[in-house]
Amino acid sequence: MRPDGRGETESLYFDYPHFEPPSDRAGLTRRARVAIVGAGPVGMTAALALAKEGIASVLFDAKASFNDGSRAICVARQSFYILDRIGAVAPFLEKALGWTTGRSFYRGRQILEFDMPESPREKYRPMYNIQQQFIEQYLWETIEREPLIEARWQSEVTGIEDTSDGVTLTVRDPKGGYDMAADWVLAADGARSPTRKMRGLRLKGENYEGRYVIADVQMNHDYPTIRRALFDPDCRRGGTVLVHKQPDNIWRIDYQLRDDESTETAMAEGEVRRSVTAVLSDLGHDGAWELEWWSVYSANTLALDDYRDGRVFFIGDSAHIVPIFGVRGLNNGLADAQNIAWKLARVIAGRAPEGLLDSYTPERRGATLDVFANASKSARFMTPPTEGWRLMRDAALSLALTHPFAGELANPRQMTPYTYADSPIVLPDESGFEGGPVPGAALPEARVGDGFLSDLLGPGFNLLTFDPELEGLAKDDLTIVVLQAKTEAESALGTGPGVTYLVRPDGHVAARWREASPEAVRAALHRSIGGDEP
Ligand SMILES: Cc1cc2nc3c(=O)[nH]c(=O)nc-3n(C[C@H](O)[C@H](O)[C@H](O)COP(=O)(O)OP(=O)(O)OC[C@H]3O[C@@H](n4cnc5c(N)ncnc54)[C@H](O)[C@@H]3O)c2cc1C
Numbered sequence: 001m002r003p004d005g006r007g008e009t010e011s012l013y014f015d016y017p018h019f020e021p022p023s024d025r026a027g028l029t030r031r032a033r034v035a036i037v038g039a040g041p042v043g044m045t046a047a048l049a050l051a052k053e054g055i056a057s058v059l060f061d062a063k064a065s066f067n068d069g070s071r072a073i074c075v076a077r078q079s080f081y082i083l084d085r086i087g088a089v090a091p092f093l094e095k096a097l098g099w100t101t102g103r104s105f106y107r108g109r110q111i112l113e114f115d116m117p118e119s120p121r122e123k124y125r126p127m128y129n130i131q132q133q134f135i136e137q138y139l140w141e142t143i144e145r146e147p148l149i150e151a152r153w154q155s156e157v158t159g160i161e162d163t164s165d166g167v168t169l170t171v172r173d174p175k176g177g178y179d180m181a182a183d184w185v186l187a188a189d190g191a192r193s194p195t196r197k198m199r200g201l202r203l204k205g206e207n208y209e210g211r212y213v214i215a216d217v218q219m220n221h222d223y224p225t226i227r228r229a230l231f232d233p234d235c236r237r238g239g240t241v242l243v244h245k246q247p248d249n250i251w252r253i254d255y256q257l258r259d260d261e262s263t264e265t266a267m268a269e270g271e272v273r274r275s276v277t278a279v280l281s282d283l284g285h286d287g288a289w290e291l292e293w294w295s296v297y298s299a300n301t302l303a304l305d306d307y308r309d310g311r312v313f314f315i316g317d318s319a320h321i322v323p324i325f326g327v328r329g330l331n332n333g334l335a336d337a338q339n340i341a342w343k344l345a346r347v348i349a350g351r352a353p354e355g356l357l358d359s360y361t362p363e364r365r366g367a368t369l370d371v372f373a374n375a376s377k378s379a380r381f382m383t384p385p386t387e388g389w390r391l392m393r394d395a396a397l398s399l400a401l402t403h404p405f406a407g408e409l410a411n412p413r414q415m416t417p418y419t420y421a422d423s424p425i426v427l428p429d430e431s432g433f434e435g436g437p438v439p440g441a442a443l444p445e446a447r448v449g450d451g452f453l454s455d456l457l458g459p460g461f462n463l464l465t466f467d468p469e470l471e472g473l474a475k476d477d478l479t480i481v482v483l484q485a486k487t488e489a490e491s492a493l494g495t496g497p498g499v500t501y502l503v504r505p506d507g508h509v510a511a512r513w514r515e516a517s518p519e520a521v522r523a524a525l526h527r528s529i530g531g532d533e534p
Pocket of ligand 1: 193
């Protein structure tokens with residue numbers, strides 16, 4: 001909600017563009033390889049990831065602009081790699097505020113300061129704060145330069161029917177309606193996903209009791225980009241408050257409502273202003289501030305049983321809803337988009353069997369369940385669901401005043417990318433490795449010369465090896481990167497003259513060897529694109 005007198009998308013810091021529906025109606029019914037329903041951050045990322053693989057798509061969005069209101073702000077390092085891979089990262093690096101530190105307070109006293117892993121070896125910071133509005137804008141600006149993506153705004157997908165070799169979408173826009181056939185569909189249409197409903201599918205999981213008001217305010221305040229969690233502060237006895245800094249002097253204030261507060265009263269503008277004033281004065285800010293937007297939120301851990309329904313794949317919030325305390329909704333969705341895009345592109349190009357697509361659900365649903373496990377802990381800590389949980393939480397918090405170990409319980413971070421250890425297309429690990437990423441894990445970063453290990457990666461699959469003899473294996477879709485011994489790359493990957501890693505297009509390790517033979521590499525590559533067991 002915006003303050004009285006302000007229009008729907010009238011913002012203190014962001015100019016919402018207005019997009020028209022397609023004016024050229026001639027080609028609207030032409031069959032598409034891939035149709036993407038929803039041009040939120042996840043749908044746009046999927047379109048860009050497909051385009052990087054040479055696959056064209058048609059991207060639909062029902063709205064005439066970007067999503068408004070307070071939404072994602074925390075973007076994790078791993079997402080920056082995805083943005084890098086799709087050619088969109090530059091404006092993010094200019095605008096976003098990188099950060100590493102979180103501080104937790106109990107009744108005004110600090111009980112924990114944590115730092116997320118950071119080192120000069122890393123190309124990107126562990127976390128960045130940037131409003132979802134900018135995320136959507138920068139993705140959109142990249143799409144505008146991409147001839148393989150056709151975007152249709154004000155175009156609502158209202159029907160979806162299977163055919164013998166694809167799917168037919170029914171689309172409605174202000175100028176009329178039409179049907180369009182597509183070989184494949186990516187449903188990126190958000191938490192309320194009409195596609196999910198049209199397919200008769202339901203999210204399953206848990207809803208949490210706690211309600212939070214999320215308010216964005218603009219103010220001059222010199223506190224650095226450090227995420228603050230206030231447990232039982234003076235301004236909200238018994239509740240929890242989170243504070244984040246964002247670009248353009250915007251601050252995110254999340255505060256928990258008490259059980260006896262009605263949502264309606266709490267959402268009234270006057271009440272929001274009173275509550276925010278109290279939080280800010282607790283933070284020592286008595287200066288001017290302006291209210292941008294506010295909404296109310298409760299935590300859920302909900303997901304589809306299967307992210308695939310025939311020729312339709314669910315990505316982002318349409319497939320899963322995670323509590324915001326884990327800052328994983330968007331980050332998780334971007335990884336979905338990248339995961340399905342590299343697989344679908346290879347199937348469409350005839351480079352991989354259709355079976356490759358069956359690895360999408362186990363990999364990405366596995367990642368979501370992992371987020372649930374961690375986020376549920378955070379959610380219970382932030383908003384204890386029962387009196388018993390509250391007693392335990394408060395005991396831990398008060399113990400933390402004198403015993404630092406207990407403060408660790410207030411550490412909500414879970415930022416390492418998920419390891420696809422159980423994936424059907426990831427090979428079992430070899431014994432004898434000391435360190436280095438296991439198959440399924442994301443490739444670690446290292447400095448190489450003036451740049452980084454990740455800068456050496458070519459498109460498609462990569463073979464990182466200390467064995468120059470493997471250079472001859474290079475082929476379409478496989479780049480060979482020969483590394484030097486006694487470098488940071490060696491300490492990141494493990495020592496040994498033959499050490500070799502097969503890395504997938506999404507930067508996850510598919511297989512590794514202490515000494516690789518060309519046959520072993522070929523067999524692993526075959527397995528990684530959904531071929532039979534080697
Ligand atoms: C207050 C708040 C804070 C958050 N903070 C974080 C955070 O810090 N970090 C994080 O990772 N995540 C965070 N999230 C979650 C994040 O905002 C979502 O996970 C993210 O927006 C999901 O993106 P999406 O593209 O899947 O869906 P959406 O952003 O919801 O986009 C879906 C799109 O589909 C379109 N659409 C819907 N139906 C149709 C149709 N029938 N036809 C055509 N188009 C359609 C919609 O118009 C919309 O543009 C937060 C969420 C909230 C609410």
